[in-house]
Amino acid sequence: MPDCEKYVELISASLDDALTGAQRAELDAHLASCPSCRALLEDLTAIRDGCAGWGEESPPEGFADRVTAAAAAEGAPKRVLFFRRYRSLLATAAVAALVLLAVRTGGFSALTGARSGAPAADADVTAALSDESDASAQSGDEDLGVAQEAPAPDANTVMGTTSGGEERAAGGEKTAEDDGIPAESGSETMFGTGLYASAPPDMQENALCEKALTLPDLPEGEWAWVLVLTGSEPEWPVDVTPVAAAEDSSAQYFSADASDRAVLEDVFAARGCAPYADEKTVSGAEKGLICLLAE
Amino acid sequence: MHDEEGLVRLAKKGDSDAFAQLVRLHEKRVYTLALRMAGNPSDAEEVAQEAFLAAWRGLPAFRMDSSFSTWVYRLTSNACIDFLRREKKRAADVPLCGDGWDFTLPDDAPGPYEAAERRELRETIRRGMEALPPEQRQILALREFQDLSYEEIGAVLELEQGTVKSRIARARLRLREILTAEGNLFPVQSSKKT
Numbered sequence: 223m224p225d226c227e228k229y230v231e232l233i234s235a236s237l238d239d240a241l242t243g244a245q246r247a248e249l250d251a252h253l254a255s256c257p258s259c260r261a262l263l264e265d266l267t268a269i270r271d272g273c274a275g276w277g278e279e280s281p282p283e284g285f286a287d288r289v290t291a292a293a294a295a296e297g298a299p300k301r302v303l304f305f306r307r308y309r310s311l312l313a314t315a316a317v318a319a320l321v322l323l324a325v326r327t328g329g330f331s332a333l334t335g336a337r338s339g340a341p342a343a344d345a346d347v348t349a350a351l352s353d354e355s356d357a358s359a360q361s362g363d364e365d366l367g368v369a370q371e372a373p374a375p376d377a378n379t380v381m382g383t384t385s386g387g388e389e390r391a392a393g394g395e396k397t398a399e400d401d402g403i404p405a406e407s408g409s410e411t412m413f414g415t416g417l418y419a420s421a422p423p424d425m426q427e428n429a430l431c432e433k434a435l436t437l438p439d440l441p442e443g444e445w446a447w448v449l450v451l452t453g454s455e456p457e458w459p460v461d462v463t464p465v466a467a468a469e470d471s472s473a474q475y476f477s478a479d480a481s482d483r484a485v486l487e488d489v490f491a492a493r494g495c496a497p498y499a500d501e502k503t504v505s506g507a508e509k510g511l512i513c514l515l516a517e
Numbered sequence: 518m519h520d521e522e523g524l525v526r527l528a529k530k531g532d533s534d535a536f537a538q539l540v541r542l543h544e545k546r547v548y549t550l551a552l553r554m555a556g557n558p559s560d561a562e563e564v565a566q567e568a569f570l571a572a573w574r575g576l577p578a579f580r581m582d583s584s585f586s587t588w589v590y591r592l593t594s595n596a597c598i599d600f601l602r603r604e605k606k607r608a609a610d611v612p613l614c615g616d617g618w619d620f621t622l623p624d625d626a627p628g629p630y631e632a633a634e635r636r637e638l639r640e641t642i643r644r645g646m647e648a649l650p651p652e653q654r655q656i657l658a659l660r661e662f663q664d665l666s667y668e669e670i671g672a673v674l675e676l677e678q679g680t681v682k683s684r685i686a687r688a689r690l691r692l693r694e695i696l697t698a699e700g701n702l703f704p705v706q707s708s709k710k711t
Contacts, residue, residue: 276639293573
């Protein structure tokens with residue numbers, strides 16, 4: 223019967239007691255005159271009955287201990303490295319300088335001082351842009367954890383003032399305090415508005431810093447923001463085509479516009495690294511670049 | 518003693534003891550979902566562990582917009598899908614052994630004849646489930662075995678309830694087609710009808 227297709231959903235929903243009174247009446251009327259739908263209902267009811275009562279299973283003995291041990295072996299959850307790329311070369315240079323400075327000085331604490339650190343950063347801009355191998359050579363150093371560039375479009379802001387309120391807005395719910403770092407309300411940092419760091423990084427994170435500075439040319443105007451995933455190629459649950467890839471295939475760049483965002487968020491959530499892929503962050507990340515640490 | 522929200526807040530800051538408590542609170546549901554989808558205990562353990570570790574890594578970013586339970590379900594569900602796709606690539610022609618499906622009957626099980634009927638029915642369903650595409654197996658497992666409501670499934674899979682409803686219907690229809698094609702759609706039911 224041609225109309226039967228529309229009743230399949232109603233038949234299924236009837237098994238779940240999810241019909242309105244009107245739908246119930248409509249379905250009953252149809253069933254009274256349609257033997258094939260009655261047969262379908264009978265079969266689906268049998269399937270439903272066969273699935274009932276299986277109950278919960280207990281995992282093997284010691285499962286929770288093994289999971290906890292594996293988590294402990296990984297250490298505290300890694301934070302996500304976060305950058306935005308701006309078309310302003312100066313702002314990009316400033317970020318590069320900050321990354322290098324953090325690496326060279328061997329500690330984020332060196333970056334949380336007063337505005338007086340800015341000239342030192344400026345001095346490193348040229349080196350950052352002209353000598354990628356320098357950054358590479360430093361990638362094993364430490365202490366740049368999560369860095370989030372301020373939404374400020376000019377170098378002064380990147381280097382300049384701090385606003386704790388804007389930090390929260392730019393980074394979603396995260397704050398330095400959430401990261402276990404005492405809040406320094408009212409103090410100025412070289413990271414400026416919206417930038418903060420948290421857990422001590424490791425080589426992998428610094429390697430990503432380097433990666434963020436050596437991006438391939440990405441298509442202008444075709445992406446709103448981009449996620450960078452390092453590490454081994456993941457098993458993508460859906461077909462999402464990278465807009466670009468690093469020459470050594472170590473990273474892929476995915477356009478994450480509205481249509482792809484949910485998909486990518488699922489992917490990163492499953493891999494435990496979706497912290498900044500949220501509306502609050504993304505809404506201000508026009509033409510930006512977001513680097514996510516995969517593992 | 519912390520409630521779940523308190524445990525989550527501690528775990529978000531890297532408290533492994535709090536995380537361990539969360540694992541114990543949810544291990545049965547997570548493992549069961551993994552078992553129903555993956556098909557055998559060893560794979561289910563691997564998938565469940567993968568899901569919990571993904572939670573551990575992702576906790577700092579967990580915004581608590583949904584419950585921890587819903588979030589972990591989502592991670593488990595995604596881990597299962599990834600696993601099934603890997604398995605499909607690795608051994609496309611090798612059917613899952615299915616020895617992990619628990620046919621143990623509850624204490625109030627009927628007599629031997631009815632128990633045998635039920636066992637046969639479950640074996641039929643198990644084979645049918647394994648033949649479903651991963652996404653359909655996922656949504657049916659959440660509905661039929663985990664007994665989640667449309668709303669809960671929508672939260673786990675981030676789907677509208679209307680979409681959940683239609684996908685469940687399609688999955689059920691597909692399962693019926695598979696079982697019919699095998700020629701063994703519920704021999705137990707058939708015998709009852711006659």
